[in-house]
Amino acid sequence: MIIFGTRGYLHQLAIITLLCGHCGNPSAHALRKRVVKFTLFFVPLFPISVKYMTQCTFCGAQQKVTAEQAGQLQAQAAQGPADLAGQSGQGSSPLGQQPYQG
Template identity: 55%
Template structure:
């Protein structure tokens, strides 16, 4: 009998001060990396899926970060004295329907 499945790990990469595209408040945003790995007998073997999420700490809304924007956000997080930026949510997000997860 084989026991297999998957496990998701979350790693926080940075905290950024941005203006939320959903609630329009300047707030801290957590940039997180989510990795889903295939497991066999509870041992993670290889990654199945990797994505980056940006979550507003004011309203809690999450949005997926496109791979092209990731270096820009990481450099902004690690540069001293960086000002506030603006995060534009995906066009599919509306106030009645939160961002896709």
């Protein structure tokens, strides 16, 4: 008898402040990575799918993002809010949402 299946993992990569495309409020967005792995005898072996998403902490709306966009948002979060203030007027985030310049 062979026991196999899948198991999902959810990793929070960053928290970044953006204007929500759904509710329009400047709020924190959680950048998350969901990985589904194939398991054999309850041992996770290899990933089957990897998806990235952001979730607004104000209204709860989720938006799927590509791996490239997730990398850009993660780099933007690593810069910190002090560095973002000096970049006003330079484009937008990969999601079409603007970084909040509080």
